[in-house]
């Protein structure tokens with residue numbers, strides 16, 4: 001008989017004497033010891049109910065019995081039958097659960113390198129205030145806006161600032177997908193307690209792209225609990241998203257309402273001056289010799305996404321390096337030919353309204369107006385739906401551009417069209433045609 005077998009037999013006997021036969025037969029006997037190391041005993045249980053029961057009601061006794069038998073203390077670990085474990089999967093031996101590997105902050109993402117302009121000044125001020133007094137001013141801070149507008153930059157700047165003031169601060173940056181994966185791995189590896197401990201002992205949690213929690217109920221619950229634990233202890237939470245909390249589909253109301261406890265700020269696309277200033281700060285930082293006229297030209301080409309703006313600058317530089325020519329507006333224009341075309345075909349809400357109005361033989365002012373007749377209501381809803389699909393605009397912005405309508409009206413329109421599209425093939429064809437026209 002191995003040490004493991006004799007230990008388990010002794011433990012089972014002790015439990016048999018200490019509990020009722022029913023409890024023993026239903027909850028204790030089905031558990032099996034599967035491995036024993038210096039300080040860990042792995043026990044396989046058939047269902048999560050068994051696992052919970054062992055953890056809650058039998059853990060202390062189990063440790064006492066084992067200590068008595070072995071003369072040393074061991075930590076029990078419960079594994080669901082058939083579940084993945086590190087010890088029985090050789091190839092996973094060197095894998096540590098991902099939540100132990102903090103994503104390091106990008107040192108470039110700090111307040112010093114962030115150019116403040118009209119579209120981001122409120123978000124910048126809020127982020128800075130939070131970095132200066134974490135946990136007390138705006139908690140959570142929720143930053144939302146379109147793609148590539150500096151949300152992650154600002155969020156990480158808060159983390160970098162906090163670490164500068166206190167290098168020992170526990171700061172964690174994750175995307176909501178990382179959070180989901182951490183959670184799934186923890187369930188699979190039976191390490192949810194460690195995961196919780198790790199997240200709930202942070203000083204600052206930065207969670208990026210929170211919209212990806214949509215439809216993930218279990219993760220939302222875990223996040224809800226993490227949120228509460230941090231918030232109760234006045235630890236700062238910062239989130240980013242491409243939209244406001246109540247526009248995130250299938251996000252539980254209790255999360256939405258908690259996200260509103262702090263401050264929600266929007267970042268909107270930068271105006272021309274800010275785009276030029278961003279480019280200028282980048283060329284200064286990288287010591288690139290490039291004149292203002294060229295910077296103005298590049299900034300004029302890309303107006304919605306700062307990542308693309310930076311990409312355009314890199315493209316122009318690469319083009320100049322290859323050709324050996326000086327960087328001028330005309331060289332930039334050659335380098336950005338493809339981009340230029342893309343910028344020209346960018347779809348705006350106004351173009352959508354016009355195309356939809358033409359398509360259904362109504363006027364653009366019908367689309368913007370309030371008439372409730374069917375021939376107008378449906379095209380109006382289609383135009384709202386397409387605005388959401390084909391532009392980066394938020395619901396409030398769309399509402400605004402449709403004659404100052406409330407964002408809930410827009411949301412209702414989108415839901416309505418989505419529902420119709422599932423069953424109405426004529427509508428499907430019409431929308432396909434409209435999209436093709438808009439993209440041509």
Ligand SMILES: Nc1ncnc2c1ncn2[C@@H]1O[C@H](COP(=O)(O)OP(=O)(O)OP(=O)(O)O)[C@@H](O)[C@H]1O
Pocket residue numbers: 109113114115116117120145146147148149150151152153154209242278306307310
């Ligand atoms: N105001 C700014 N000043 C300087 N650089 C900026 C500014 N805003 C954005 N950037 C730069 O633009 C790039 C994209 O920014 P970032 O990744 O923060 O955008 P995002 O809003 O998080 O995008 P996504 O929605 O794709 O996650 C980064 O390199 C960032 O440093």
